[in-house]
Amino acid sequence: MIHVRRSLAVVALLGALGDPAAARAAAPHDMPPAPATSNATMMVPAEAAVVVGMKGKIFAPGTSDVLVGEPVTWVNDDGTAHDVATFADGFDSGRMEAGARFSQTFPEQGTYQYHCTLHRFMFGSVRVFGLALGAAARSAGPGQPATLSGRAPAGVEAVTIERLGAGGAWEAVGGAVPGADRAFSAQVATTGPSAFRARSGELLSPVVRVAARPIVHVSATRRGASIAVAVSTDPAQPGARVALQHYVRERFTFVTVARGTLTRASHATFSLGSRHYERVRAVITQGVRGYGSATSTAVGVPTGAHGHHHH
Amino acid sequence: MTVPSRNTAGARAPRVSLLGSLAALVVLLAMAAPAGAATHELWIAAVPVNWDIVPNGHDAIMNTPVDQERRHLRTVVYREYTRGFGRALHPGPPPQDRGIVGPLIRGRVGDRFVVHFLNKDTLFKRPHSMHFHGVHYAFGSDGSFIPGFSGPGASVMPGRRFTYRFTAGADSKGVWPYHDHSPSMDTSIQGGLYGALSIAGRGERRPDHEFVVFLGAMGGFETIDGRAFVGNTPVFHARLGQTVQWDVLNLGDEFHTFHVHGHRWQRADGTSEDTRTIGPAESFAVRWKEDRRGTWLYHCHVESHMMMGMIGIYRVTA
Numbered sequence: 001m002i003h004v005r006r007s008l009a010v011v012a013l014l015g016a017l018g019d020p021a022a023a024r025a026a027a028p029h030d031m032p033p034a035p036a037t038s039n040a041t042m043m044v045p046a047e048a049a050v051v052v053g054m055k056g057k058i059f060a061p062g063t064s065d066v067l068v069g070e071p072v073t074w075v076n077d078d079g080t081a082h083d084v085a086t087f088a089d090g091f092d093s094g095r096m097e098a099g100a101r102f103s104q105t106f107p108e109q110g111t112y113q114y115h116c117t118l119h120r121f122m123f124g125s126v127r128v129f130g131l132a133l134g135a136a137a138r139s140a141g142p143g144q145p146a147t148l149s150g151r152a153p154a155g156v157e158a159v160t161i162e163r164l165g166a167g168g169a170w171e172a173v174g175g176a177v178p179g180a181d182r183a184f185s186a187q188v189a190t191t192g193p194s195a196f197r198a199r200s201g202e203l204l205s206p207v208v209r210v211a212a213r214p215i216v217h218v219s220a221t222r223r224g225a226s227i228a229v230a231v232s233t234d235p236a237q238p239g240a241r242v243a244l245q246h247y248v249r250e251r252f253t254f255v256t257v258a259r260g261t262l263t264r265a266s267h268a269t270f271s272l273g274s275r276h277y278e279r280v281r282a283v284i285t286q287g288v289r290g291y292g293s294a295t296s297t298a299v300g301v302p303t304g305a306h307g308h309h310h311h
Numbered sequence: 312m313t314v315p316s317r318n319t320a321g322a323r324a325p326r327v328s329l330l331g332s333l334a335a336l337v338v339l340l341a342m343a344a345p346a347g348a349a350t351h352e353l354w355i356a357a358v359p360v361n362w363d364i365v366p367n368g369h370d371a372i373m374n375t376p377v378d379q380e381r382r383h384l385r386t387v388v389y390r391e392y393t394r395g396f397g398r399a400l401h402p403g404p405p406p407q408d409r410g411i412v413g414p415l416i417r418g419r420v421g422d423r424f425v426v427h428f429l430n431k432d433t434l435f436k437r438p439h440s441m442h443f444h445g446v447h448y449a450f451g452s453d454g455s456f457i458p459g460f461s462g463p464g465a466s467v468m469p470g471r472r473f474t475y476r477f478t479a480g481a482d483s484k485g486v487w488p489y490h491d492h493s494p495s496m497d498t499s500i501q502g503g504l505y506g507a508l509s510i511a512g513r514g515e516r517r518p519d520h521e522f523v524v525f526l527g528a529m530g531g532f533e534t535i536d537g538r539a540f541v542g543n544t545p546v547f548h549a550r551l552g553q554t555v556q557w558d559v560l561n562l563g564d565e566f567h568t569f570h571v572h573g574h575r576w577q578r579a580d581g582t583s584e585d586t587r588t589i590g591p592a593e594s595f596a597v598r599w600k601e602d603r604r605g606t607w608l609y610h611c612h613v614e615s616h617m618m619m620g621m622i623g624i625y626r627v628t629a
Binding site for chain 1: 366367368369371435436437497498501540541543546606624626
């Protein structure tokens, strides 16, 4: 879930679009908008049209991501009247009866908070970007490329993908051409944890970090009424948090039964008390040195000599 | 609002003067619960949670993943507290067989109930209330909002409290829902702000297990106790020879048909069934003595509801 910050942001705008009844000229405000968050993920709007509903007195989605110059449209699909307004001087849809629509376009990057003046618990925000960029997966295995995708405003013919180098300089590592729907994607190599951004002239996207995933090795041996489990990683992840999980049939999933930390030699051992057949796996829940989380394959351990329970 | 505190016997301290003591005694006798009946005092609050509808992340039967974003719902639920709202009785995740549903309030015909309610909704800051089906109460404890008529118990603002009082009459035997009936009712019910009342007969033997099955649409899924798909919906357990009782309730806009595999039960007229329709605010309890091992599906037999998560497993072992 995207966490919505409550900072007071102010809007500089050119005027409301859409519902003529709600149209209103607004003067630019002298406070700059809040800066766009630099660690945003999955910000690519699925379609060009960004629509916010109000059913059940809730703005949904609570946070909308849109590009500079593209509209956000609010639709009152609830049974009661609402409105969309910012806390300080900014846009204001005016009263919207059920079925009404209101659109707003944002010429500058930033985060804009809004709420309904009729229902004080209804609030949402819009994040406006010059270029949108996201990664399909937030981590990549060793040697695996990362797939980045994004959207560009109209008029952008080509986008360069840059990676943050060891020296702190951005270096071009790829490029993409936006399609008719202005979406673009690129595959880029990862060398351990990486940070990427997209550029087109002065337009920049926020930085997208792609963690690298370590390989997690697990071995499990039955020792009478318990099972000894050994965990290691490649590359080494000393101090990483690790969880031991076993498969619980009636939950149809793996469930954590123990937690630990990898030693300086990147090892951890667990003892699982169980006479039954078990499938176990280890999960690095939090990597170190910029690495992300990773899960080992599951290994099966036969039943103990005395137990035949099929649980 | 302050409420005079009562001990579980429900007795008020007698006044000092003799006449006053006699008067108090008369009042006490007139108000006292019939012999053998109990008074239950509870502290229940409406609290915000970030609820996970699909903890195992998938529909295991169809082998399809469930999107991370869809799984969670910020909502308000009923949770039980210690005396005077000292602390939550069961902090942390609810037991697997309870889910989102509020505390199961149990009693017998003739019992009195004093339920202190506190609105701790700091998330949406909405009013809430408690409205109880099936039991006897004065209008002040109805808990449903009628502008110009209802009192403070019908729309309790955040941070405020109200005490509901009701009794279980002879005709209150059975299972009943309780839920929000304030102006926020519609959204609250879609978010799981409900629970069950289970009233047994005076001499009735309680079952070994009582399974609460609350059916309802939630967050785009069809849920049982606020969970969707096997492994997330309650996993009930019983052993051969034990008596099990299924308390089935429904709140929302939909009709459901409750069905259990491998078992059947009797209607009032003595005929058998294994599937029963239940409409909004209806409730029923069915009971049997367990006689068949296995991992049995229980689900709503409206096919689309089942496919959208209204299905669970029930495990009977030796």
